[in-house]
Amino acid sequence: MRLSLSNNRGWVIIRTVFFSLFYLYLWMVVKPHLIYYGCGEITNFPVFYKGWAFFNEVVPHPGGPIKYLSDFLSQLLYYSWAGAFVLTVHALLICVFTGYYLKKIGITRPRIISIIPSILLLITYNGYTYHFTTALALLAALVFACIYIRIAPKDNILNVILFLFLTVVLYLIAAGAYLYFSLLCCIYEIFFRRRFSVGLLYGAIAVCIGYIVGVLVFKVSIIDAYSELLPFSWKIADYTHPEKLIEAVYALYLLIPFVATVFALWGLFTQHRFFLLHIKGPSRAKSRKSKHKRIAPDKSTDTDKTTASYKQKISTCCELLFLFAIAAGTVIYFFNSERKAVFEVDYYLGNKQWKKVLDIGRRYQNNDHIVHALNRALYHLGLLPSDMFSYKQSMRSFMLSASEEGHSPWNKIGTYYDLGAVNKCECVLADSLEKYGERPELIKKLAIVRIAKNDIPSARIYLEALNKTLFYSGWASNYLKQLDADPNMSGDEEIQRLRSLMLHEDKGELEFLVEGMFIDLLERNPKNRMAFEYLMAFYMLMGDNEGFIQNIDRLDDFNYPQIPRHYQEAILSYIYLTKNMSDLQGRRININSLNRFKEFMRVVELYGNNRQAAFYELVKNYSDTYYFYYMYRVSGLQNE
Amino acid sequence: MNRFHRYTIFLAVVLVVSSIGLLVYNPLRKKVTLEPCISIGRLARINPDYCGIVCPPNIAPLNFVVKEEGRELFVKIYSDNGKPIEIHCKKAKVIIPPKSWHSLLEANRGEKLYFEIFTRNAEGQWNSFDRIENEIADEDIDNFAMYRKMHPMHTLYYGNMGLYQRDLRNYSEKLILDRNYLGKGGCLNCHSFCGNSPDNMIIGIRSRNYGISTLYAKNGTARKIDTKFGYSSWHPSGKLVMYSVNNLPMFFHSARSEVRDTVDLDSYLAYCIVDSPAIKTAPALSRKEQLENWPVWSADGKYLYFCSAPMLWENTKQIPPDEYKDVRYNLVRISYDITGDEWGQEETVISSADTGHSVGMPRTSPDGQWLSLCVFDYGFFPTWQKNSDLYLIDLEQANQTGVFIPKKLNINSDESESWHCWSSNSRWLIFSSKRDHGVFTRLYISYIDENGNAYKPLLIPQKDPLFYESCLLAYNTPELIIKPVSPRCENLAKVIRSSQKISVDIPITMATPKAEATSTGEQSWQQRE
Numbered sequence A: 001m002r003l004s005l006s007n008n009r010g011w012v013i014i015r016t017v018f019f020s021l022f023y024l025y026l027w028m029v030v031k032p033h034l035i036y037y038g039c040g041e042i043t044n045f046p047v048f049y050k051g052w053a054f055f056n057e058v059v060p061h062p063g064g065p066i067k068y069l070s071d072f073l074s075q076l077l078y079y080s081w082a083g084a085f086v087l088t089v090h091a092l093l094i095c096v097f098t099g100y101y102l103k104k105i106g107i108t109r110p111r112i113i114s115i116i117p118s119i120l121l122l123i124t125y126n127g128y129t130y131h132f133t134t135a136l137a138l139l140a141a142l143v144f145a146c147i148y149i150r151i152a153p154k155d156n157i158l159n160v161i162l163f164l165f166l167t168v169v170l171y172l173i174a175a176g177a178y179l180y181f182s183l184l185c186c187i188y189e190i191f192f193r194r195r196f197s198v199g200l201l202y203g204a205i206a207v208c209i210g211y212i213v214g215v216l217v218f219k220v221s222i223i224d225a226y227s228e229l230l231p232f233s234w235k236i237a238d239y240t241h242p243e244k245l246i247e248a249v250y251a252l253y254l255l256i257p258f259v260a261t262v263f264a265l266w267g268l269f270t271q272h273r274f275f276l277l278h279i280k281g282p283s284r285a286k287s288r289k290s291k292h293k294r295i296a297p298d299k300s301t302d303t304d305k306t307t308a309s310y311k312q313k314i315s316t317c318c319e320l321l322f323l324f325a326i327a328a329g330t331v332i333y334f335f336n337s338e339r340k341a342v343f344e345v346d347y348y349l350g351n352k353q354w355k356k357v358l359d360i361g362r363r364y365q366n367n368d369h370i371v372h373a374l375n376r377a378l379y380h381l382g383l384l385p386s387d388m389f390s391y392k393q394s395m396r397s398f399m400l401s402a403s404e405e406g407h408s409p410w411n412k413i414g415t416y417y418d419l420g421a422v423n424k425c426e427c428v429l430a431d432s433l434e435k436y437g438e439r440p441e442l443i444k445k446l447a448i449v450r451i452a453k454n455d456i457p458s459a460r461i462y463l464e465a466l467n468k469t470l471f472y473s474g475w476a477s478n479y480l481k482q483l484d485a486d487p488n489m490s491g492d493e494e495i496q497r498l499r500s501l502m503l504h505e506d507k508g509e510l511e512f513l514v515e516g517m518f519i520d521l522l523e524r525n526p527k528n529r530m531a532f533e534y535l536m537a538f539y540m541l542m543g544d545n546e547g548f549i550q551n552i553d554r555l556d557d558f559n560y561p562q563i564p565r566h567y568q569e570a571i572l573s574y575i576y577l578t579k580n581m582s583d584l585q586g587r588r589i590n591i592n593s594l595n596r597f598k599e600f601m602r603v604v605e606l607y608g609n610n611r612q613a614a615f616y617e618l619v620k621n622y623s624d625t626y627y628f629y630y631m632y633r634v635s636g637l638q639n640e
Numbered sequence B: 001m002n003r004f005h006r007y008t009i010f011l012a013v014v015l016v017v018s019s020i021g022l023l024v025y026n027p028l029r030k031k032v033t034l035e036p037c038i039s040i041g042r043l044a045r046i047n048p049d050y051c052g053i054v055c056p057p058n059i060a061p062l063n064f065v066v067k068e069e070g071r072e073l074f075v076k077i078y079s080d081n082g083k084p085i086e087i088h089c090k091k092a093k094v095i096i097p098p099k100s101w102h103s104l105l106e107a108n109r110g111e112k113l114y115f116e117i118f119t120r121n122a123e124g125q126w127n128s129f130d131r132i133e134n135e136i137a138d139e140d141i142d143n144f145a146m147y148r149k150m151h152p153m154h155t156l157y158y159g160n161m162g163l164y165q166r167d168l169r170n171y172s173e174k175l176i177l178d179r180n181y182l183g184k185g186g187c188l189n190c191h192s193f194c195g196n197s198p199d200n201m202i203i204g205i206r207s208r209n210y211g212i213s214t215l216y217a218k219n220g221t222a223r224k225i226d227t228k229f230g231y232s233s234w235h236p237s238g239k240l241v242m243y244s245v246n247n248l249p250m251f252f253h254s255a256r257s258e259v260r261d262t263v264d265l266d267s268y269l270a271y272c273i274v275d276s277p278a279i280k281t282a283p284a285l286s287r288k289e290q291l292e293n294w295p296v297w298s299a300d301g302k303y304l305y306f307c308s309a310p311m312l313w314e315n316t317k318q319i320p321p322d323e324y325k326d327v328r329y330n331l332v333r334i335s336y337d338i339t340g341d342e343w344g345q346e347e348t349v350i351s352s353a354d355t356g357h358s359v360g361m362p363r364t365s366p367d368g369q370w371l372s373l374c375v376f377d378y379g380f381f382p383t384w385q386k387n388s389d390l391y392l393i394d395l396e397q398a399n400q401t402g403v404f405i406p407k408k409l410n411i412n413s414d415e416s417e418s419w420h421c422w423s424s425n426s427r428w429l430i431f432s433s434k435r436d437h438g439v440f441t442r443l444y445i446s447y448i449d450e451n452g453n454a455y456k457p458l459l460i461p462q463k464d465p466l467f468y469e470s471c472l473l474a475y476n477t478p479e480l481i482i483k484p485v486s487p488r489c490e491n492l493a494k495v496i497r498s499s500q501k502i503s504v505d506i507p508i509t510m511a512t513p514k515a516e517a518t519s520t521g522e523q524s525w526q527q528r529e
Helices: A002-030 A032-037 A052-058 A064-078 A080-104 A111-126 A132-151 A156-174 A177-192 A196-217 A222-227 A246-270 A273-279 A284-295 A302-334 A337-350 A354-361 A368-380 A384-390 A410-419 A422-436 A440-452 A456-467 A473-485 A493-501 A514-524 A529-542 A545-550 A552-557 A565-578 A591-606 A611-622 A626-632 B003-024 B098-107 B322-326 B395-401 B489-497 B513-517
Strands: B037-043 B064-066 B072-078 B085-089 B112-120 B126-130 B132-136 B144-150 B161-167 B173-178 B186-194 B197-207 B211-218 B221-225 B232-234 B240-247 B250-253 B260-262 B266-273 B278-280 B290-297 B303-310 B330-337 B342-350 B358-364 B370-376 B389-394 B406-408 B417-422 B428-433 B442-447 B474-481
Touching: A002 A032, A002 A080, A002 A111, A002 A302, A032 A064, A032 A080, A032 A337, A052 A064, A064 A080, A064 A132, A064 A156, A080 A111, A080 A132, A080 A177, A080 A246, A111 A246, A111 A302, A132 A156, A132 A177, A132 A246, A156 A177, A156 A196, A177 A196, A177 A246, A196 A222, A337 A354, A337 A368, A337 A410, A354 A368, A368 A384, A368 A410, A368 A529, A384 A529, A384 A565, A384 A626, A410 A422, A410 A440, A410 A514, A410 A529, A422 A440, A422 B250, A440 A456, A440 A473, A440 A493, A456 A473, A514 A529, A529 A545, A529 A565, A529 A626, A545 A552, A545 A565, A552 A565, A565 A591, A565 A626, A591 A611, A591 A626, A611 A626, B072 B098, B085 B098, B144 B186, B161 B186, B173 B489, B186 B232, B186 B474, B197 B232, B197 B489, B211 B489, B221 B489, B232 B290, B240 B290, B290 B358, B303 B358, B330 B358, B358 B417, B370 B406, B370 B417, B389 B395, B389 B417, B428 B474, B442 B474
Parallel strands: B037 B126, B266 B290, B417 B474
Antiparallel strands: B072 B085, B072 B112, B112 B126, B112 B132, B144 B161, B144 B474, B161 B173, B186 B197, B197 B211, B211 B221, B232 B240, B240 B266, B250 B260, B266 B278, B290 B303, B303 B330, B330 B342, B358 B370, B370 B389, B389 B406, B417 B428, B428 B442
């Protein structure tokens, strides 16, 4: 008894420690709120609206209840602590029910098998992917399988009735996941109760239920009838993305059937004792008997007990260590720090935490999205004209050109929004709404844009939709009240800012040509500092000194204490190349900038025409300058 | 009997008794005494605006929300005959019982329909508003409407877009086909029916996975034609479909409220004889220097009406061309003899030179008397033009006098009205409008009497009267049909996915080679809403 208790206690400790760390890791390291925001990477994160309308839309379909529950629980990822809790409880329940199922079919060792699903789930969270709905469907199937095993009567007819009932109910709750339940029941019946005919009958019933309930009653397509909510569904498989880690979910689904089959076959060939124990019938009477056996007075000596207890502790420790080795190895192997950085940067951009964007972003400068975000953060910190070439700049990342297939519209929203390019912002918002669904962040921005454009009826629709979400309803109702009180929103700084920047003169265009856009914005409002700095950055990135110099007079519209460093460098480059003195209208080039430029040119001239040879000498001291970028079309290499 | 069972039985009994009690004695069902009552002296504000409308006798209950202050609400809906409907509720939503509604409307065809609204304030005082007077038309509207729902303003082909069939007698909406069935990215385009019947139906399909094609369903059996029909119109005989072939790139406005726009760079008309199937055109339908678009047959099939404008540019690669705002379409017609497959002379019906406007989306009423169309500033696509309005031409009168007089309907708003379709009895016009919800087009139905007078339109009702207030989808391309579409969604999808298709040859003598070249391949996708 003591041994058994000690054994269980050890296992309880292992699980407690594991899931505590699981929770802390999710909360502190993965940060589920990053998955919630999605960053233009997660396209299948669900929306959830309060009220019966959404309930009635989602629930009355096969799999609707699980989908609704999943949609609701997923919203809790908004707060990392709550999201981590939801994901941990979900993983823990899968562990508990996997353990129960395996125990009932005689697989009690190694116990960590039941924890492997949690590790597989961790892989998906660690990779910033969203597969919660299908994983929740798996949990439902597992719970039903355990219920079946727990209450399955001996009588074949009652068994079949019970199976039929559970299958239909599960089909309504979790759609295609009922197949998984049926598979677990078949395995249980065929391999462990040795009732081949019942097992085969279950298989046939499962096939029929999908058709009858799904196709005939609910009129869903035959493919959906059998695959909805399963990771094999075309809805998941069709959206190929290298980072979606769907293989981990496949493994999650296949784990128990695979383990059970292997153990059963192993038992068949080796007469494994666990198997033998069960093929004689794992009846409750037997189990009660064995329970009594365990409760019977323990006649072993104290030495035996101590040795056994010691062994048990060693075994628990070994198991624990092994488990953590696997978990840690998996986490490290699958951890993609750059992907996490992309998510973090997007989140901090959204929350205007510019310094954090710089802190995180400077480590991943080969990523276009991150450099794009860095530039935006630099602008807001007033550093774009002086520090942009301290980072790896390229035209690709500068405005995430619309023609680049790989760039998601999501990442361009903030830049257009900050610039006041309202129509372009609206376009990428609308595209994002198509691609990522009705995400609250998108709806919120669309509402603001429509208010700025004085289209209050459209804005109200967006706000009313937002009012039905869990975490943005306060913001939306506040805006609705403001609109009621003052439809012009004259007291709203953000709206007024947009209105002061947005274009009035209309023209039709096929693509977003950034240069023209910046110039149009400056013509509309010469004080649009972001448009100015981005225009100058554009010319510098293009190496277009003429364009740059033609717009240098616009400096007068802004209160820079002195000409920003990169602008000085561009002016010096222009003067050097054209031998034309630019009219600086009383503005001065800093003596340090001048000396630095002279030193740079001295090194360049030292190497004559061999620019490549000069590169290695220049890179350390000058790769954060415009003239270095102009010469080599790379920048920000000083730390490499 | 153990304790658990006793408790269970007790709870069950309590539940049953209280349910019966609530049924028998519902405090809100008791007789409401409205007196003394203060008259407010104006109409109550209700949403949707169902005041002064003419409604079809077979329409679903017009649930609405009363936007007046009050703790309780009493609404009486009645007419000359039948039992009045009385609704007493504490919420502002007025949900009308369908059975009583349909009985009331059926018993009062052609009569008035009154809404009397009373609200009770915090002090317990009842206020009465002026009686809302609506009318019940004598003629039914077709029982079903098929339309497309999608997010407005997008340019990508990923998200929600589906063709749905709404039973106008109730609130049920059935999916006919959605973008999910087209694989990764795709678009469902215009659908058209022969004579308001889904027995002959076509749907334009663009799919990255399964190509560009047209679904053709006849008597419930669907097939795929290996070319895409643009804006199409069935000949009343059901033997041929006239359609446009267009090069319609989408472009953007930098400052206009409606961001998207499109231009008909190059186009012509062709027709498909569906039983062969063979595709043909005629010189008058495919002139190189003209843009031909929006074909529609007269009710007798003797005339083809379409929109035509001179092509103002030579370079179709510049998008948009500088002259895109100068293109104004005329409405023209050409006679046709189906027995000999012979075309007559083209004649101008409405000249843009006279009106100073462009025209688009002409539709003829099934009785042959009316032609409705959109009139707007420039180009061919009215949905994205704020000033697009619906006009009506009396064809019978025009045939007698030889003069076509477009009459602006009084159902227009300051926002865009477009996508319209006649009911099979020519008494109802369904159209899309942005009048109430900005960029979100909604569907309205308006009664047109025998003299061509249009009556205040009503928003297609939903069970939840606040449904549209937070609905992020736009409704467009409505078509009224007399019975439900018979092929199931999955069957249509199977046809799309299938490699079996009816191959057709585009005539090589086509006069507008650029448009012809774009009739295959991805570049030819009609990039518009």
